[in-house]
Amino acid sequence: MPSSERWDERWLKLLHLSCSPRPDSESSAGARVFLDGFRQMRPDWDIDVMDLWRERMPEFAGPIVEAKYARMKAEAFDDAQRDSFAEAERMATRLSLAERVLISTPMWNFGIPYKLKQWFDIIVQPGLTFRYDPASGYLPLLKDRPTLVILASGSDFVTGMNRGRTDMATPYLREALRFIGISDVRFVPIGPTTGPADPILAARETAYRRLREIATWF
Template sequence: MPKLLHVACSPRADSESAAGARAFLDQFNKVRPDWEIDALNLWRERLPEFEGDVLEAKYARIGGRAFSNAQRDAFAAAERLALRLSLADRVLISTPMWNFSIPYKLKQWLDLIIQPGLSFRFDPAQGYLPLLKDRPTLVIIASGSDFVTGMNRGRIDMATPYLREALRFIGISDVRFVPIGPTAGPTEPAHAAREAAHRRLVDMAVRF
């Protein structure tokens, strides 16, 4: 059964990014009822802190040393997260923009899965090489400012280029971004932005 991995990055069930994801998934389920949706809520999933045995396991792997039992058990959590991504035929990431970039939970997930031997490797002659196969990936980013028309109130979008590069580094280059914003301020512009983004997401779900 083909699988779509949905990485949900907002702590609010009624957030704008979550609403955009629901609009997309409702249509996706209609046109592809045989697909499995693997829902990964980063606020409900137990993500290990990237310290202690997990961190030491990373350096053991880089140095070509065998894991201790504690390192093996700790690193298994990162391996399971990377495997869920590896097994997905399609990926949906829905996230708010926090302080110009991404929520710390999304950064923690990326820090855990972007590991040597899991999602990339290093070759002395060729440099860093991705280990994951490319797959269509959609990123929904909801922000208080408007990054669609350029009326961003002086704020800078560092989330989009960071996510594009982090995903490319591990092999995922077929990435499309759908911004939703402004989500703050006067009601009319926020409503119009939401409706426009949802129409685009529903249309994309048919072809995704």
């Protein structure tokens, strides 16, 4: 491989959004399985881990909300709005610079953890990740990129043994990502994670096998 190609490869990045507060969670364990395989295939890639429970994220209130509406009305920012919007730009840029994205998250109360929802609320901003055209409607501003979502849940949404629960996390994530331009999304569920041991182990092994396979070409 020419040296110029090796140089380009060295700067490629995978952004990992780690969304569980528990380091030993099922979603975090699945992410480690995938990343072990990914690093073997692409040792020169940068893995940018964004732990949403440790990351500094502004509350979506006050100046950042006003900044969003100012952008929608094409109004100038005041100083507080400018500083708050800079935080959103920082986080959105971190996503836009990644050639691949990994999201590892648990399912909480049928949906996603509030920290992941907060991340979306911050980066989904007019003129930053989407724009509005009167003739065409809402248009994404990010380029598409392969994205993998590891979603751990107490119920089994693969075989239908979901104990009467509804998966609202998958459709939300698919639509939120599509809205900003990311449609190449694959989901690997891990579940059930509660109950009898045998179904838990079987679900875990199935998910890990699929994650190892995806890591070879992702």
